Amino acid sequence: MxxxxxxxxxxxxxxxxxxxxxxxxxxxxxxxxxxxxxxxxxxxNPEQLFAAGYSACFLSALHGAGRQLKLDTKDAAVSASVSIGSLDAGGFGLAVELDVYVPNVSKDEAEKLAEAAHAICPYSNATRGNVEVTLTVVE
CATH class of the missing domain: 2.20.25.10 (N-terminal domain of TfIIb)
Incomplete structure:
Protein backbone atom coordinates (compact mmCIF):
# COMPACT_ATOMS: atom_id res chain seq x y z
CA MET A 1 0.00 0.00 0.00
CA ASN A 45 -12.94 5.62 25.37
CA PRO A 46 -11.31 3.74 22.49
CA GLU A 47 -14.60 2.12 21.44
CA GLN A 48 -16.27 5.52 21.05
CA LEU A 49 -13.34 6.78 19.01
CA PHE A 50 -13.43 3.66 16.82
CA ALA A 51 -17.22 4.02 16.34
CA ALA A 52 -16.82 7.67 15.34
CA GLY A 53 -14.06 6.89 12.86
CA TYR A 54 -15.80 3.86 11.37
CA SER A 55 -19.15 5.63 10.92
CA ALA A 56 -17.53 8.64 9.21
CA CYS A 57 -15.34 6.47 6.98
CA PHE A 58 -18.22 4.15 6.05
CA LEU A 59 -20.46 7.11 5.15
CA SER A 60 -17.73 8.44 2.87
CA ALA A 61 -17.45 4.99 1.24
CA LEU A 62 -21.25 4.92 0.87
CA HIS A 63 -21.16 8.23 -1.02
CA GLY A 64 -18.37 6.84 -3.22
CA ALA A 65 -20.40 3.71 -3.95
CA GLY A 66 -23.40 5.91 -4.72
CA ARG A 67 -21.40 7.80 -7.33
CA GLN A 68 -20.22 4.51 -8.89
CA LEU A 69 -23.72 3.02 -8.92
CA LYS A 70 -25.39 6.33 -9.86
CA LEU A 71 -27.63 6.23 -6.77
CA ASP A 72 -28.63 9.21 -4.62
CA THR A 73 -26.90 9.15 -1.22
CA LYS A 74 -27.87 12.71 -0.27
CA ASP A 75 -29.02 12.79 3.38
CA ALA A 76 -27.57 9.32 4.04
CA ALA A 77 -26.31 8.57 7.55
CA VAL A 78 -24.40 5.80 9.29
CA SER A 79 -24.41 4.86 12.97
CA ALA A 80 -21.71 2.54 14.31
CA SER A 81 -22.09 0.59 17.54
CA VAL A 82 -18.81 -0.88 18.78
CA SER A 83 -18.97 -3.50 21.52
CA ILE A 84 -16.07 -4.90 23.54
CA GLY A 85 -16.19 -8.22 25.32
CA SER A 86 -14.18 -11.17 26.55
CA LEU A 87 -13.09 -13.80 24.05
CA ASP A 88 -13.48 -17.49 24.83
CA ALA A 89 -9.76 -17.99 24.15
CA GLY A 90 -8.85 -15.12 26.51
CA GLY A 91 -8.29 -11.44 25.95
CA PHE A 92 -10.83 -9.07 24.50
CA GLY A 93 -12.49 -8.62 21.13
CA LEU A 94 -14.71 -6.17 19.32
CA ALA A 95 -17.97 -6.44 17.40
CA VAL A 96 -19.43 -3.72 15.19
CA GLU A 97 -22.97 -2.99 14.05
CA LEU A 98 -23.42 -0.48 11.24
CA ASP A 99 -26.89 0.99 10.76
CA VAL A 100 -27.09 2.51 7.29
CA TYR A 101 -29.80 5.02 6.36
CA VAL A 102 -30.24 6.01 2.70
CA PRO A 103 -33.61 7.79 2.38
CA ASN A 104 -33.61 8.52 -1.37
CA VAL A 105 -33.36 4.94 -2.69
CA SER A 106 -35.29 1.69 -2.31
CA LYS A 107 -34.34 -0.76 0.43
CA ASP A 108 -32.83 -3.12 -2.18
CA GLU A 109 -30.72 -0.29 -3.60
CA ALA A 110 -29.67 0.75 -0.08
CA GLU A 111 -28.56 -2.80 0.65
CA LYS A 112 -26.50 -2.85 -2.58
CA LEU A 113 -24.96 0.48 -1.59
CA ALA A 114 -24.13 -0.79 1.91
CA GLU A 115 -22.46 -3.93 0.51
CA ALA A 116 -20.51 -1.88 -2.05
CA ALA A 117 -19.39 0.54 0.68
CA HIS A 118 -18.37 -2.38 2.89
CA ALA A 119 -16.14 -3.64 0.07
CA ILE A 120 -14.27 -0.31 -0.30
CA CYS A 121 -14.28 1.19 3.22
CA PRO A 122 -10.77 1.08 4.77
CA TYR A 123 -12.21 0.28 8.22
CA SER A 124 -14.23 -2.60 6.76
CA ASN A 125 -11.13 -3.88 4.98
CA ALA A 126 -9.08 -3.61 8.17
CA THR A 127 -11.63 -5.48 10.29
CA ARG A 128 -12.67 -8.14 7.74
CA GLY A 129 -11.92 -11.58 9.13
CA ASN A 130 -10.98 -10.16 12.53
CA VAL A 131 -14.07 -8.36 13.81
CA GLU A 132 -17.71 -9.35 13.36
CA VAL A 133 -19.39 -6.53 11.42
CA THR A 134 -23.17 -6.54 10.98
CA LEU A 135 -24.70 -4.27 8.32
CA THR A 136 -28.32 -3.22 8.73
CA VAL A 137 -30.21 -0.94 6.36
CA VAL A 138 -32.68 1.12 8.38
CA GLU A 139 -35.64 3.00 7.01
Missing part, protein backbone atom coordinates in the same frame (compact mmCIF):
# COMPACT_ATOMS: atom_id res chain seq x y z
CA UNK A 2 1.23 3.46 -0.85
CA UNK A 3 0.16 5.79 1.97
CA UNK A 4 -1.80 8.89 0.97
CA UNK A 5 -2.06 10.24 4.52
CA UNK A 6 -0.84 9.16 7.96
CA UNK A 7 -2.54 10.20 11.19
CA UNK A 8 -0.38 10.16 14.29
CA UNK A 9 -1.85 9.98 17.78
CA UNK A 10 -0.19 9.65 21.16
CA UNK A 11 -1.61 8.02 24.28
CA UNK A 12 -0.27 8.99 27.70
CA UNK A 13 -1.18 8.19 31.27
CA UNK A 14 -2.90 4.89 31.89
CA UNK A 15 -4.12 4.20 28.36
CA UNK A 16 -7.84 3.79 28.89
CA UNK A 17 -7.41 6.08 31.89
CA UNK A 18 -5.26 8.84 30.44
CA UNK A 19 -5.19 11.12 27.44
CA UNK A 20 -5.02 10.85 23.65
CA UNK A 21 -3.77 13.60 21.41
CA UNK A 22 -3.10 13.82 17.72
CA UNK A 23 0.24 15.20 16.67
CA UNK A 24 -1.45 18.20 15.02
CA UNK A 25 -3.44 18.89 18.25
CA UNK A 26 -6.78 18.79 16.39
CA UNK A 27 -7.88 16.03 18.79
CA UNK A 28 -6.98 16.17 22.48
CA UNK A 29 -9.19 14.11 24.78
CA UNK A 30 -9.20 12.58 28.22
CA UNK A 31 -9.83 8.84 28.15
CA UNK A 32 -11.65 6.97 30.88
CA UNK A 33 -13.01 3.45 31.04
CA UNK A 34 -16.81 3.32 30.74
CA UNK A 35 -18.78 2.67 33.92
CA UNK A 36 -19.60 -0.80 32.55
CA UNK A 37 -15.88 -1.60 32.75
CA UNK A 38 -15.40 -0.18 36.23
CA UNK A 39 -14.41 3.34 35.22
CA UNK A 40 -15.84 6.76 35.83
CA UNK A 41 -17.16 7.11 32.28
CA UNK A 42 -16.23 10.79 32.41
CA UNK A 43 -13.95 10.78 29.37
CA UNK A 44 -14.13 9.17 25.98
Missing amino acids: EAIYTAIAHATGGGRDGRVRTEDDRLDLETRPPKEMGGSGEGT
